[in-house]
Amino acid sequence: MILTNGMYRYSRQEPLCRRLVKxxxxxxxxxxxxxxxxxxxxxxxxxxxxxxxxxxNPRMWPLVGGLPNILVNKVLYNYLLEYDAETLAPRxxxxxxxxxxxxxxxxxxxxxKQVTWHDGHPFTANDVKFSFEVRTHPDIPFYLRGNLAGxxxxxxxxxxxxxxxxxxxKASLPVILGYLMDIIPExxxxxxxxxxxxxxxxxxxxxxxxxxxxFKEFVPNSHVTLVPNEMYFEGRPYLNNMVFKxxxxxxxxxxxxxxxxxxxxxxxxHQLQAVAALPHIETRLARQVNYTFIGLNHTYPLFQDIRVRxxxxxxxxxAAVLKTVALGKGMLSVGPISPFLEWVYHKGLRSx
Amino acid sequence: xxxxxxxxxxxLLDPNARAEDIARMRQLMGLDDxxxxxxxxxxxxxxxGNLGVxxxxxxxxxxxxxxxxxxxxxxxxxxxxxxxTSGIALGVLSAVKRYSLVDHVITVVSFFGLSVPVFWYGxxxxxxFSVRLQLLPAGGMxxxxxxxxxxxxxxxxxxxVLVLGTVNMAEIVRYTRASMxxxxxxxxxxxxxxxxxxxxKVLYQHALKNACIPxxxxxxxxxxxxxxxxxxxxxxxxxxxxxxxxxSAAFERDYPTIMGITLAISAMVIVSNLLTDLCYVYLNxxxxxx
Numbered sequence: 189m190i191l192t193n194g195m196y197r198y199s200r201q202e203p204l205c206r207r208l209v210k211x212x213x214x215x216x217x218x219x220x221x222x223x224x225x226x227x228x229x230x231x232x233x234x235x236x237x238x239x240x241x242x243x244x245n246p247r248m249w250p251l252v253g254g255l256p257n258i259l260v261n262k263v264l265y266n267y268l269l270e271y272d273a274e275t276l277a278p279r280x281x282x283x284x285x286x287x288x289x290x291x292x293x294x295x296x297x298x299x300x301k302q303v304t305w306h307d308g309h310p311f312t313a314n315d316v317k318f319s320f321e322v323r324t325h326p327d328i329p330f331y332l333r334g335n336l337a338g339x340x341x342x343x344x345x346x347x348x349x350x351x352x353x354x355x356x357x358k359a360s361l362p363v364i365l366g367y368l369m370d371i372i373p374e375x376x377x378x379x380x381x382x383x384x385x386x387x388x389x390x391x392x393x394x395x396x397x398x399x400x401x402x403f404k405e406f407v408p409n410s411h412v413t414l415v416p417n418e419m420y421f422e423g424r425p426y427l428n429n430m431v432f433k434x435x436x437x438x439x440x441x442x443x444x445x446x447x448x449x450x451x452x453x454x455x456x457x458h459q460l461q462a463v464a465a466l467p468h469i470e471t472r473l474a475r476q477v478n479y480t481f482i483g484l485n486h487t488y489p490l491f492q493d494i495r496v497r498x499x500x501x502x503x504x505x506x507a508a509v510l511k512t513v514a515l516g517k518g519m520l521s522v523g524p525i526s527p528f529l530e531w532v533y534h535k536g537l538r539s540x
Numbered sequence: 541x542x543x544x545x546x547x548x549x550x551x552l553l554d555p556n557a558r559a560e561d562i563a564r565m566r567q568l569m570g571l572d573d574x575x576x577x578x579x580x581x582x583x584x585x586x587x588x589g590n591l592g593v594x595x596x597x598x599x600x601x602x603x604x605x606x607x608x609x610x611x612x613x614x615x616x617x618x619x620x621x622x623x624x625t626s627g628i629a630l631g632v633l634s635a636v637k638r639y640s641l642v643d644h645v646i647t648v649v650s651f652f653g654l655s656v657p658v659f660w661y662g663x664x665x666x667x668x669f670s671v672r673l674q675l676l677p678a679g680g681m682x683x684x685x686x687x688x689x690x691x692x693x694x695x696x697x698x699x700x701v702l703v704l705g706t707v708n709m710a711e712i713v714r715y716t717r718a719s720m721x722x723x724x725x726x727x728x729x730x731x732x733x734x735x736x737x738x739x740x741k742v743l744y745q746h747a748l749k750n751a752c753i754p755x756x757x758x759x760x761x762x763x764x765x766x767x768x769x770x771x772x773x774x775x776x777x778x779x780x781x782x783x784x785x786x787x788s789a790a791f792e793r794d795y796p797t798i799m800g801i802t803l804a805i806s807a808m809v810i811v812s813n814l815l816t817d818l819c820y821v822y823l824n825x826x827x828x829x830x
Binding site: 237239244245247248253254329330331333334346383384387389392407408409410411413429431433434435436437439440444446447449 | 549558561562564565568593597598599604607608635655659663666667670671674678679680681684685775776777778780781784785787788792
């Protein structure tokens with residue numbers, strides 16, 4: 189999420205400082221401790237193409253998963269809420285603000301005004317209602333439907349106000365709404381039968397969102413080209429083009445970075461050495477909230493004994509794994525919540 | 541075999557998905573049927589000219605193959621041309637200069653081609669020609685967002701053709717050399733030489749034509765391998781062809797796409813076998829098909 193939010197913010201709000209940074213590398217590993225800032229000595233300039241890799245073909249359809257799909261969707265569509273890039277706390281995206289009723293069951297979202305879809309059609313509360321009704325429709329096996337458990341109905345109050353009514357309190361809703369809950373256009377999709385909404389072929393020939401970039405071209409196994417959304421509600425992005433090159437092999441991605449064919453590549457720690465000495469490539473550490481773990485199957489009787497699980501955990505030299513596998517780029521975790529999530533992380537937690 | 545491999549279609553593997561939603565999706569995709577029923581349903585579709593819809597791309601498999609086949613034909617056609625021309629030439633040279641330095645060099649080069657892993661060779665070629673010398677692009681098929689230009693296409697073609705061509709050339713070199721040595725020892729070659737026919741004519745008109753029969757067999761076997769099996773080269777060079785489509789379909793357990801590609805490659809095996817048999821008739825007039 190950090191990576192994608194980072195790219196997203198970079199592309200729409202920050203200039204491409206080609207003279208200073210020909211290529212920017214984000215080092216991906218669990219829980220890096222260095223904060224990345226996109227500081228740039230020069231004033232923002234318009235223009236340029238940002239070329240970044242995808243490891244597979246994107247569907248450009250929010251109702252199905254997959255990392256390549258999610259990355260492209262990040263700039264094609266918007267959510268109701270998004271995460272602040274520094275604190276990771278939820279903040280408004282398509283919703284300017286929101287409030288929750290005293291009993292915690294009714295959430296009201298006040299939407300941005302004057303927002304249009306890429307085809308010029310106005311964005312309204314009906315799109316929000318449609319987006320969530322599709323996701324909870326009994327005939328559509330949306331893969332993240334569990335995240336919306338308890339949602340009773342979505343009510344349109346007026347064109348810019350929408351209510352989500354739950355049958356139970358849902359404190360995590362703002363976080364959930366910022367995670368892969370893209371708003372999709374009702375006016376283009378309402379004609380599809382529910383079973384066809386997992387793959388609306390005609391719509392996907394030219395996907396329409398509200399995001400900072402518009403679809404231009406998709407050549408399977410080659411690339412996706414996006415162009416700026418001139419009508420974007422936060423202003424036209426600085427970039428002239430955004431190209432996602434489909435390169436499945438990580439070593440080839442690094443080679444293309446070295447030749448300048450790519451501007452940005454997320455790296456694994458072991459790949460750092462290949463680019464560390466190159467003067468035209470700048471490496472930066474990025475904060476990530478993901479973690480690596482060994483899952484024990486609790487249905488297996490042996491693992492139902494807490495002493496076995498503890499023995500296996502204590503017997504593993506996690507510090508050595510961090511040092512040798514992640515080359516020290518990370519930190520030992522005390523639980524699934526990353527310390528970077530300052531607003532929910534309990535600082536008093538200590539590993540035994 | 542595919543269904544017995546661990547995992548399933550990638551879209552069903554999201555850890556956040558609920559079991560009932562996964563079951564629903566499996567039902568929609570027909571994956572909850574017994575394997576025999578799934579196969580019969582697929583066969584029925586194929587008989588109606590329908591190869592099904594890709595799980596991962598959401599597009600008809602026929603359209604995916606149709607879109608990726610031209611890129612593969614360009615790459616494999618160019619690589620085959622390089623492999624055949626240089627392979628036969630070097631094989632003849634190696635046979636004629638038997639046990640000389642030239643023969644040893646060609647032998648070493650051809651054994652390198654036979655034994656080198658293509659992904660490593662491809663990466664080394666990229667490191668040399670793209671990263672170090674900065675002569676050629678590291679991957680892709682054309683410059684994105686540029687108008688069509690033959691020069692642009694050719695510069696992207698050079699490295700993958702070099703890799704695919706030289707790797708396949710090695711086999712042709714070895715077979716040509718062995719076959720030429722057998723033919724050159726036969727009496728009719730001695731007769732030709734004793735009649736005063738020039739060495740070039742003896743080699744290329746009398747010997748090579750006969751020596752080519754096993755070589756043509758090898759080329760016939762290479763043809764479907766080149767079209768369907770250029771997967772590694774296409775992956776390393778980000779070449780948007782059918783081999784790469786097959787690799788991504790296999791990783792994503794995209795069963796309809798894998799079945800469609802298998803069917804297409806099977807058709808190519810049949811076509812290349814037919815072409816090989818027809819070539820025999822040209823090369824050896826004693827072979828006749830009634």
